[in-house]
Amino acid sequence: MIDFRYHLVSIVAIFLALAVGIVLGTNLLQDPAIKTANEMTRQLTQANDGLRGDLDAMKQREQVHQEFVATLTPQLVAGSLAGERVLVVEAPGANDTYRELTEQVVEEAGATLSGRLVLLDKFFDPKSAGVLDGLVNQLKPAEMAFATTATVHDRAATLLAAALVTADPAQVNTANEATTAVLDGLLKGGFVEVDGDPLNRATLAVVYAPDAPYEKDDDGGAAAALNALAGGLDAGGKGAVMAGAAATSAGPRGAITALRDDGEIAKRVSTVDSADMPEGQVVIVYALREQANGGVGQYGTGTGASAFQPEPPTSAPTPTTTEAGS
Structure with a gap:
């Protein structure tokens, strides 16, 4: 009959084997895993910096575009x-x-x-x-x-x-x-x-x-x-x-x-x-x-739009006064 001492020794042996396996596995995988993680981090950081630069450039272009259109708007709509x-x-x-x-x-x-x-x-x-x-x-x-x-x-x-x-x-x-x-x-x-x-x-x-x-x-x-x-x-x-x-x-x-x-x-x-x-x-x-x-x-630009803007009038506008609505 297996006594308590045998059970205790068996349990200790199992945990000792697990500990040794973990230590050996960590030592074997440590260098490759760390190198891979560091390389991925470097690549992601580089990509993120690039995207941030692109976004800043787009924001700057959009700001210039808005200022340009705002400056011309009075001329574009005059009369x-x-x-x-x-x-x-x-x-x-x-x-x-x-x-x-x-x-x-x-x-x-x-x-x-x-x-x-x-x-x-x-x-x-x-x-x-x-x-x-x-x-x-x-x-x-x-x-x-x-x-x-x-x-x-x-x-x-x-x-x-x-x-x-x-x-x-x-x-x-x-x-x-x-x-x-x-x-x-x-x-x-x-x-x-x-x-x-x-x-x-x-x-x-x-x-x-x-x-x-x-x-x-x-x-x-x-x-x-x-x-x-x-x-x-x-x-x-x-x-x-x-x-x-x-x-x-x-x-x-x-x-x-x-x-x-x-x-x-x-x-x-x-x-x-x-x-x-x-x-x-x-x-x-x-x-x-x-x-x-x-x-x-x-x-506009959304679904169902036929054009971005109306066709320019061929002559000066002459508002209709005889009919209600369009």
């Missing part, structure tokens, strides 16, 4: 929107920097900013649709009629367009007396905010898209609502442009992507997905000019 008034519409999550740059370049193009309409989350919330519909029906002029197939946001867009834009030169920079209570009602209802004096009607509108994709569970409701508003503003004035960035607004579930996928709206409303680029601000002005002359296009 493009002379005599026009432009309304800026800001969706929830829109990028303030892009919007502020647009306002600056629009003014350099000779246009006047009529004001800014800020759409709040409640405007798009399905739970608030009934309240919004009730307000629209309460605030609309008696003679205003809606299509039987119009959604609540279609009806809201028609009402807002009547209050904020016009294609009639005689009505530009004047308030629509029939709808002066519209903004006040929507303000009190928590659906919008305003900056400036947008009730003095504009001729054109820039709608700034959210600077992030819509959530997967949105089910297209917010995109359809924003499309409806852009379409309504286009029909009520001389035209509308939706602007944003290619990486977000023109990506999967982006607002610009949704508009380009909507065949009917895309036939009338232009899009520009390069608003985050200095030259994109110029393209927004060119797209507005094209809209004022009855044209439409999808511009």
Whole structure:
């Protein structure tokens, strides 16, 4: 029978063998392993330094590029929107920097900013649709009629367009007396905010898209609502442009992507997905000019863009005054 002493000796022998094996293995592998690790570290460090240098060079080139375009922008857009008034519409999550740059370049193009309409989350919330519909029906002029197939946001867009834009030169920079209570009602209802004096009607509108994709569970409701508003503003004035960035607004579930996928709206409303680029601000002005002359296009670098910018006009712009929208 094997006694306890035999077990103890056996266990000690096993652990001693393991220890000897580890020591021998470490000594045999130490030099090659360390050399390999050191070489890999050196190569990775060298590659990282190279990439960092490339990035710094690209940043410097981009800075020079932006300064160059910014310097030329006043010349590129001069007179493009002379005599026009432009309304800026800001969706929830829109990028303030892009919007502020647009306002600056629009003014350099000779246009006047009529004001800014800020759409709040409640405007798009399905739970608030009934309240919004009730307000629209309460605030609309008696003679205003809606299509039987119009959604609540279609009806809201028609009402807002009547209050904020016009294609009639005689009505530009004047308030629509029939709808002066519209903004006040929507303000009190928590659906919008305003900056400036947008009730003095504009001729054109820039709608700034959210600077992030819509959530997967949105089910297209917010995109359809924003499309409806852009379409309504286009029909009520001389035209509308939706602007944003290619990486977000023109990506999967982006607002610009949704508009380009909507065949009917895309036939009338232009899009520009390069608003985050200095030259994109110029393209927004060119797209507005094209809209004022009855044209439409999808511009930028994202999916669905037909060109980076509109074709240059063959002659001086002669804004159309007899038709609403593009």
